[in-house]
Amino acid sequence: MLYLVPTPIGNLEDITLRAIKTLEEVDLVLAEDTRVSGRLLKHYGIDKPLKSFHTHNEHARVDSILQVLQSGSKVALISDAGTPGISDPGYLMVRAALDHDIPVISLPGATAFVPALVSSGLPSDRFHFEGFLPHKKGRQTRLKYLCTLPNTFLLYESPHRIKKCLSQLIELCGPDREACLARELTKIHEEFIRGTLEEILTTLDSRPSIKGEIVLIVSGSK
Numbered sequence: 001m002l003y004l005v006p007t008p009i010g011n012l013e014d015i016t017l018r019a020i021k022t023l024e025e026v027d028l029v030l031a032e033d034t035r036v037s038g039r040l041l042k043h044y045g046i047d048k049p050l051k052s053f054h055t056h057n058e059h060a061r062v063d064s065i066l067q068v069l070q071s072g073s074k075v076a077l078i079s080d081a082g083t084p085g086i087s088d089p090g091y092l093m094v095r096a097a098l099d100h101d102i103p104v105i106s107l108p109g110a111t112a113f114v115p116a117l118v119s120s121g122l123p124s125d126r127f128h129f130e131g132f133l134p135h136k137k138g139r140q141t142r143l144k145y146l147c148t149l150p151n152t153f154l155l156y157e158s159p160h161r162i163k164k165c166l167s168q169l170i171e172l173c174g175p176d177r178e179a180c181l182a183r184e185l186t187k188i189h190e191e192f193i194r195g196t197l198e199e200i201l202t203t204l205d206s207r208p209s210i211k212g213e214i215v216l217i218v219s220g221s222k
């Protein structure tokens with residue numbers, strides 16, 4: 001059995017009872033950064049063997065984990081924060097498990113884009129989740145495409161690139177497109193900046209620095 005277990009995106013109380021129970025019951029926990037996850041498990045009083053499973057080693061690790069699963073062990077996959085497989089490793093392991101008739105059980109739980117979307121005040125009935133944009137090659141093409149979409153779209157963006165991202169969006173979608181920047185969700189400094197793309201950029205320009213984790217929500221093309 002392979003379990004996908006969401007972990008908090010900030011507030012440590014955002015973990016389900018089932019997630020804790022599952023982590024207590026599995027034989028092995030696959031984690032992006034074993035130090036980060038080790039601290040998290042310790043917080044909940046869970047002591048389990050941890051094995052690293054991240055973007056740079058997931059291809060090399062899949063076969064050995066399949067063997068563990070085929071021997072009858074229960075394995076949980078977690079990421080540093082949020083839901084595995086959402087802009088985080090997960091897909092490859094799920095595909096491999098399914099291809100070998102190993103059941104995959106995904107627990108519902110914390111993820112950054114859902115609270116960002118539903119609190120944004122922008123239409124949430126239909127939406128497009130983009131996640132991270134490419135940094136260089138293909139970035140402009142992707143942004144052009146996003147600006148044509150009729151539905152709200154969501155981006156994960158780093159604080160270092162957010163101003164560049166907003167400037168590019170202003171150029172391609174126009175300055176008056178409604179948007180919302182959700183920062184540090186569930187943490188002490190949680191913040192929502194709502195307005196047009198231009199207004200959000202002006203707000204950021206007025207600050208000495210931009211820190212924290214960011215989801216950018218942009219309304220669809222009219």
Ligand code: SAM
Binds near residue numbers: 086088156157183215
């Ligand atoms: N698996 C995670 C999820 O389910 O949302 C996403 C992991 S991805 C590597 C990290 C990105 O998610 C951050 O750069 C940011 O864009 C977004 N993110 C994660 N935690 C966040 C938070 N507390 N507030 C705002 N955005 C967050």
